[in-house]
Amino acid sequence: MTSVGADAAYPMGEPVDQARFRAVLGRFATGVTVVTCVVDGADHAMTANSLTSVSLAPPLVLICVERETRFHEAILAATHWGVSVLGSPARGAATWLATRGRPLAGQLDPVAHHRSSLTEVALVDDALAWLEVRTTAVHDGGDHSIIVGEVVSLALADDPPPALTFFRGRYGHLD
Numbered sequence: 001m002t003s004v005g006a007d008a009a010y011p012m013g014e015p016v017d018q019a020r021f022r023a024v025l026g027r028f029a030t031g032v033t034v035v036t037c038v039v040d041g042a043d044h045a046m047t048a049n050s051l052t053s054v055s056l057a058p059p060l061v062l063i064c065v066e067r068e069t070r071f072h073e074a075i076l077a078a079t080h081w082g083v084s085v086l087g088s089p090a091r092g093a094a095t096w097l098a099t100r101g102r103p104l105a106g107q108l109d110p111v112a113h114h115r116s117s118l119t120e121v122a123l124v125d126d127a128l129a130w131l132e133v134r135t136t137a138v139h140d141g142g143d144h145s146i147i148v149g150e151v152v153s154l155a156l157a158d159d160p161p162p163a164l165t166f167f168r169g170r171y172g173h174l175d
């Protein structure tokens, strides 16, 4: 097989540069999450679509966090993190929490959220589901770190909105 389809812009065997890597992985449609943690009483948050289910028993998930982000230092310092699986009404929150250089102090003020009584992490209200996770391992992942954790709590929204999606570099929604 020399191509991945009649409209393949990138035939197999071409060099793997960053543009091609992004274009190809951008065709892997995902949901969108906000990952949160608390360090020294301060909330940290970042939009992420690298959430992956790892194991059922024990219940493990992972996220990949770019080393250059400010969230990287925060999540390595935290013992627990929260994941909000975003609904389409949270698109503005996703855009905001993916904005590099935004002020960190009060970054969750414009985002409707509540706080877990178990781990104290902030969880975004406009979500389909929530997870609370305890970090169990951190692995090297090139320019990212792979943060693996055990799910210690989870919840489903009673009346979930459409899912917020990310596909080919754009937000969308799925009912």
Ligand SMILES: Cc1cc2nc3c(=O)[nH]c(=O)nc-3n(C[C@H](O)[C@H](O)[C@H](O)COP(=O)(O)O)c2cc1C
Pocket (backbone or CB within 6 Å): 032, 045, 046, 047, 048, 049, 050, 051, 063, 064, 065, 066, 067, 068, 069, 070, 071, 072, 094, 097, 098, 099, 100, 101, 102, 144, 166
């Ligand atoms: C849809 C979407 C998904 C993203 N997923 C990730 C991700 O999984 N891991 C990551 O490190 N950055 C991801 N980013 C980029 C971060 O959200 C972005 O770099 C953010 O500004 C980092 O914030 P900080 O530097 O304040 O920590 C994603 C951005 C978007 C728009």
